[in-house]
Amino acid sequence: MAYNPTEFLDYYNIDDLLTDEHKLIRKSIRDFVKKEISPNIEKWAQDAHFPSEIVKKFGDVGAFGPTIPEQYGGGGLDYISYGLIMQEIERGDSGMRSTASVQGSLVMYPIYAYGSEEQRNKYLPKLASGEWLGCFGLTEPDHGSNPGGMLTNIKDMGDHYLLNGAKMWISNSPECQIAVVWAKNEQGRIKGLIVERGMEGFTTPEIHNKWSLRASCTGELVFNNVKVPKENLLPNIDGLKGPLGCLDSARFGIAWGAIGAAIDCYESALKYSLERIQFDKPIAAFQLTQKKLAEMVTEITKAQIMVWRLGMLKNEGKATTQQISMAKRNSVDMALHIAREARQIHGGMGITGEYPIMRHMMNLESVITYEGTHDIHLLITGADVTGIQAFK
Amino acid sequence: MKILVCISNVPDTTTKITFTPDNKQFNTAGVQFVINPYDEYALTRAIELKEAQGGTVTVLNVGEADTEANIRKALAIGADDAVRINAKPTDAFFVATQIANYAKAENFDLILMGKESVDYNGFQVHGMVAEMLGIPSITPGVKLDVNGNTATVQREIEGGHEIIDAQLPIVVSAQQPMTEPRIPNMRGIMTARTKPLKVVEPTGSETKTEIETFALPPQKTGVKMIAPENAGELITLLRNEAKVI
Numbered sequence: 001m002a003y004n005p006t007e008f009l010d011y012y013n014i015d016d017l018l019t020d021e022h023k024l025i026r027k028s029i030r031d032f033v034k035k036e037i038s039p040n041i042e043k044w045a046q047d048a049h050f051p052s053e054i055v056k057k058f059g060d061v062g063a064f065g066p067t068i069p070e071q072y073g074g075g076g077l078d079y080i081s082y083g084l085i086m087q088e089i090e091r092g093d094s095g096m097r098s099t100a101s102v103q104g105s106l107v108m109y110p111i112y113a114y115g116s117e118e119q120r121n122k123y124l125p126k127l128a129s130g131e132w133l134g135c136f137g138l139t140e141p142d143h144g145s146n147p148g149g150m151l152t153n154i155k156d157m158g159d160h161y162l163l164n165g166a167k168m169w170i171s172n173s174p175e176c177q178i179a180v181v182w183a184k185n186e187q188g189r190i191k192g193l194i195v196e197r198g199m200e201g202f203t204t205p206e207i208h209n210k211w212s213l214r215a216s217c218t219g220e221l222v223f224n225n226v227k228v229p230k231e232n233l234l235p236n237i238d239g240l241k242g243p244l245g246c247l248d249s250a251r252f253g254i255a256w257g258a259i260g261a262a263i264d265c266y267e268s269a270l271k272y273s274l275e276r277i278q279f280d281k282p283i284a285a286f287q288l289t290q291k292k293l294a295e296m297v298t299e300i301t302k303a304q305i306m307v308w309r310l311g312m313l314k315n316e317g318k319a320t321t322q323q324i325s326m327a328k329r330n331s332v333d334m335a336l337h338i339a340r341e342a343r344q345i346h347g348g349m350g351i352t353g354e355y356p357i358m359r360h361m362m363n364l365e366s367v368i369t370y371e372g373t374h375d376i377h378l379l380i381t382g383a384d385v386t387g388i389q390a391f392k
Numbered sequence: 393m394k395i396l397v398c399i400s401n402v403p404d405t406t407t408k409i410t411f412t413p414d415n416k417q418f419n420t421a422g423v424q425f426v427i428n429p430y431d432e433y434a435l436t437r438a439i440e441l442k443e444a445q446g447g448t449v450t451v452l453n454v455g456e457a458d459t460e461a462n463i464r465k466a467l468a469i470g471a472d473d474a475v476r477i478n479a480k481p482t483d484a485f486f487v488a489t490q491i492a493n494y495a496k497a498e499n500f501d502l503i504l505m506g507k508e509s510v511d512y513n514g515f516q517v518h519g520m521v522a523e524m525l526g527i528p529s530i531t532p533g534v535k536l537d538v539n540g541n542t543a544t545v546q547r548e549i550e551g552g553h554e555i556i557d558a559q560l561p562i563v564v565s566a567q568q569p570m571t572e573p574r575i576p577n578m579r580g581i582m583t584a585r586t587k588p589l590k591v592v593e594p595t596g597s598e599t600k601t602e603i604e605t606f607a608l609p610p611q612k613t614g615v616k617m618i619a620p621e622n623a624g625e626l627i628t629l630l631r632n633e634a635k636v637i
Binding site: 006025063 | 461
């Protein structure tokens with residue numbers, strides 16, 4: 001039987017593996033994106049404008065921390081649901097998905113997993129509702145793939161910590177109310193702290209002139225003798241596994257999200273190729289176009305199966321860091337490749353803001369680097385299968 | 393205020409329509425079903441009234457078990473509980489009978505539904521339900537407010553609007569722009585899991601209509617252009633080919 005396309009690309013009937021609730025979640029976020037993001041995203045991206053009003057809307061629809069228990073304002077949903085939410089937001093735009101996944105996986109998750117009950121109650125409901133936007137400070141100007149080399153540090157001053165250092169490439173930083181910051185203590189151990197806007201010596205300069213994620217705000221975090229109250233230290237974590245645990249959660253979301261960007265590129269390319277006439281027939285009738293389209297739908301399908309399985313493993317608490325690395329790397333590479341092929345199919349139109357292709361492509365150039373670069377994720381797999389670390 | 397919202401399950405509006413080989417039934421294979429869009433106006437307005445004034449919203453569907461995904465969606469949007477009358481919605485009279493029989497015992501202040509379902513476009517159920525219950529029906533409502541025991545409904549009439557005050561209980565059918573339908577949020581979807589969904593067996597099986605046959609509308613044909621100097625030919629074609637004059 002001929003493949004019957006629906007609103008959600010599903011060549012392998014993967015929908016049969018989803019519950020009605022999963023499908024309702026996906027459809028609801030799709031409708032939200034079509035209403036709140038898609039009509040405006042090309043202009044926001046062209047203008048390098050972060051629509052700060054989207055934060056409250058994300059909170060209202062429940063895109064922030066959907067896996068966090070409801071008593072803290074989260075959705076109490078499973079990881080397949082989280083993945084589908086990220087997929088549908090990124091089908092709109094990777095920058096918008098970044099805003100949501102930073103808030104959920106890199107800010108709410110560590111406060112939930114490593115924080116005290118007081119910290120959970122103080123911060124999570126405001127983050128879930130979108131009243132507050134948070135950011136995550138790990139990467140430094142000179143320490144990206146090697147976060148353990150960080151220079152940002154805290155000194156125990158008795159009744160508070162004194163925080164010094166700087167973080168770079170921080171999504172949400174210019175608009176954040178709080179930052180989850182990773183810093184070394186005097187013993188060289190990595191600790192997590194919640195830094196609040198308004199603390200003296202804490203500034204968030206914006207990074208301008210990005211060619212990527214232009215609708216998301218990115219900046220630095222600068223700490224100049226910031227006095228952080230002792231109760232703002234995350235008590236239940238010590239060492240690099242703290243931030244890496246957060247990244248597992250965020251990378252899982254990216255593995256799903258990038259599929260959304262790929263689907264948007266594929267669907268646009270398919271439609272364009274059926275409408276664009278050259279040599280008296282649609283360009284979809286040419287073998288080289290069909291090769292591109294057929295490979296796109298094949299790669300998307302493979303990635304969909306991979307992330308679905310990863311989601312099931314995550315629901316069971318069995319997904320390993322290495323499995324998440326493989327999926328993140330595979331999905332983003334696949335999406336970027338599809339964006340470039342889709343750009344070819346769109347011809348000259350593909351470089352304009354009339355179509356989403358070039359925006360997705362430029363966005364994915366960030367996504368393939370952030371939260372573990374394409375190469376580092378490969379080396380994580382390499383280390384896992386050989387038992388030999390090749391990245392240091 | 394106790395509100396009943398009736399929803400029907402209809403094919404997604406982008407569905408490609410086909411029929412079974414004998415042309416007696418709509419072919420549902422591979423079709424995505426959604427809540428009837430007009431019913432979504434009724435549902436959202438009911439929830440807004442409940443949020444502003446208190447009360448409950450019960451959602452009712454006449455349908456088989458496969459409609460429950462859409463009933464859960466209605467619960468996720470904000471209805472408090474749901475009833476599914478376990479039967480195929482064969483025709484307007486049958487559906488109206490089921491709704492009226494259920495509503496009789498429940499004393500709803502307000503019964504809302506879409507002005508019609510977008511599959512068969514019958515535009516009948518609201519009127520029949522009201523008649524069976526012996527209460528007024530106002531249709532199609534584009535605006536609905538309730539103040540105490542009085543509902544104020546703005547309805548569309550030829551060339552304008554009519555504003556009607558009516559004492560509760562009444563039936564009101566909805567169409568745009570009664571309100572903006574809501575997208576369920578994640579918290580709503582999660583809480584919908586545990587909201588009550590009662591399955592009730594139908595009462596009676598009487599129908600008043602029977603489908604003879606279905607047919608698709610004729611394919612659109614191309615446009616014939618007639619040069620202004622040959623305007624007379626237009627008359628000939630309208631008379632002999634289109635046979636409309």
